[in-house]
Amino acid sequence: MTPADLPGFFCCRDDLDLAQYIELDYAFECYGDPRTAAAHLCSEQSTAQWHRIGIDEDYRPRFGAKVLELRVDGQRPTPTYAASRDCGSGEVSVCRVTIAHPHGNFGPRIPNLLSAVAGEGVFFVPGIPVIKLLDLRMPDGFLSAFAGPRFGIEGIRNLLGVHGRPIFFGVIKPNIGLAAEPFAELGYQGLLGGLDVAKDDEMLADAPWCHLERRSALLGEARRRAEAVTGVAKGYMANITDEVDRLIDLHDRSVANGANMLLINALPVGLSAVRMLSRHTGVPLVGHFPMIAALSRLPGYGIHTRVLIKLQRLVGLDAIVMPGFGARMGMDESEVLDGVAACLAPMGSIARSLPIPGGSDWAGTLEGVYHRVGSVDFGFIPGRGVFGHPMGPTGGAASLRQAWEAVVAGVTIEQYAQTHQELRAAIDAFGGKG
């Protein structure tokens, strides 16, 4: 990178056809001149060597990523994450940059997009030891190449006949070890007590002690039985997380057996495989979050969760489980809200996904989640708060519904518990750890 090369990697929005670009926000720390570092960041993630030897040509105007905005927020004596990468020495500048990256370079394809915006050209840039991809914004034309969620919030609400309130999920526990019969019985009890959806844990897939074939048949039957008893629609969410070449078959068999929602661990399976499954699915797909923390938990390094949630929505997940509020997960509240917004905010032609912020929830955490989310468009997803309830799953599920009744009535759960024993028992069992 020579001084003469720099201007080719800087541009103004007014000079670009923005429909041809995605916008990327990065936070980075760099040795030396921030403009040079930002130009390297553009070069490395797009054109790199932009002409053949001995030929007067320049591929940057069409193919180069370009700096739109660069801000230097200050200096530090050393990078925040000291040993991340040895690519300079001395003081670093703390920077924020917005880059326009021509999406024609990779097309509407998730693996190629990821390779460009979070690949070698981002994490091995000369002079940049520390970097985090904070956000990506895609123009409507690019988004329209994706189908997005096939059901989305409205589809899930219609499936369950639930409107005007949060949707109550319960993660059947013990998550690992139970045979299909007692496992299904627990789910049935939870559904009877007031769960909308009983679900497999993200760790329980097609296990030899609890085969998905058998489990989905029993829980499909339990779901229908609970519907007959309660008179309302119910859900069973089967976890079909597995090798990519088994997904379609597991989908077909689980759905035929009566699963009417499916869980999939998005990053372990791969976002592109989720997109493939979404093209095929006959029921809402729900994503779970393993591995995302490894990429996202450090404030200054990696990939922000909002990026990964936007991509999960883009590939068609109708609902997205994410680490939620409260002490158990230890998340920064603003980051959870970012994730919720990534599910709900307008996104071209892409439907909204149901956000499901979770982590050791129980009846007592419901009102707080509701107020933080700011609407009823969320899923509430306890495990132990339902299946570890001292009165069993039926009591646990009832305690959730009672907690919601208290919210609607505008009274505290302590007040409401005076006349509702399941809620009282929940407070006694879980309240000390709220």
Add this chain to the structure above:
Amino acid sequence: MTPADLPGFFCCRDDLDLAQYIELDYAFECYGDPRTAAAHLCSEQSTAQWHRIGIDEDYRPRFGAKVLELRVDGQRPTPTYAASRDCGSGEVSVCRVTIAHPHGNFGPRIPNLLSAVAGEGVFFVPGIPVIKLLDLRMPDGFLSAFAGPRFGIEGIRNLLGVHGRPIFFGVIKPNIGLAAEPFAELGYQGLLGGLDVAKDDEMLADAPWCHLERRSALLGEARRRAEAVTGVAKGYMANITDEVDRLIDLHDRSVANGANMLLINALPVGLSAVRMLSRHTGVPLVGHFPMIAALSRLPGYGIHTRVLIKLQRLVGLDAIVMPGFGARMGMDESEVLDGVAACLAPMGSIARSLPIPGGSDWAGTLEGVYHRVGSVDFGFIPGRGVFGHPMGPTGGAASLRQAWEAVVAGVTIEQYAQTHQELRAAIDAFGGKG
């Protein structure tokens, strides 16, 4: 977790049937008692709630992950990565733990393994704000459920007829923007000059300005032409990184057109999709490393590259490109060597993968890579060092071969360059940046 619960998560190797367990090494920092934190780490990644309410049962003996070794290396006033997760306060203990995790919980399935060893149960453990998965060791019985590389190092050597020396790859540059015709011409020149394999950049896939169909046809033909001219076997490695449901078709068409190796960006596509492709492939598969840095570059957080390289080998990549030695990538040398070892070390029935450590290599860096790797079983993979050579790709490729001749002859490249102009030109062009 009560004090009475702790012993259920500790065990000795002598008391376990080790064939039923994978071993996991983690580095972590924890608030409070390290034994309690380690027990939580086991519980969260396996059984969690291990009995039903009101029933006297314990799923830990069969399904629980168990601490084999726990070492406390010291204390710190705060976690290394301060804002990673708010799950305690005050001093932390710096720990290393080895855990035996029963692989029957997830089976020989990559997405389920990843969900267990790098999911919620690892990155959201009570009292553990900072954690890194350092290694995993799998017993032979578990490994035997995987086919591993179908070609491996020996298969690649036989394909190319190259024995007793490193394999010379060249990344055709400019990587993005060239139409298929000039792109193929560059590849042809590189093959003529002495490259064993001309390859697409990991950022260039099935692009509208350079469709894979056309590119693979032209480069397949160029490869055959170069073989006819030089009298030795040559390779063209097409990048088929794309959405999962296109991989098989792109494989078939590229190979039919004459690509005899294929590149795939392993994490962006998904390790499980790579396994699917490996079951199908008729040619060696080469993995590239986008996204891995986002997981692995911090010494104390995330997932170590050796884990991700072992898994890439397990799912069947015959060669694995990784960030290499030298100033350009800024890698710690020991980490690169770990990656090389993850390709080459014995691993049950799984064949060796060819390690390809890379990053701004040129003729002058070859000897150093050779000495660090300690054998000829590696791939050398310049881009600009071949295609940015002042005498063009033929000269660039020749300079690599001359550098190897110098190693074999036991003379410096400076000496050898006295009678080899391509090497001389490489030193003049790139030597200042070596």
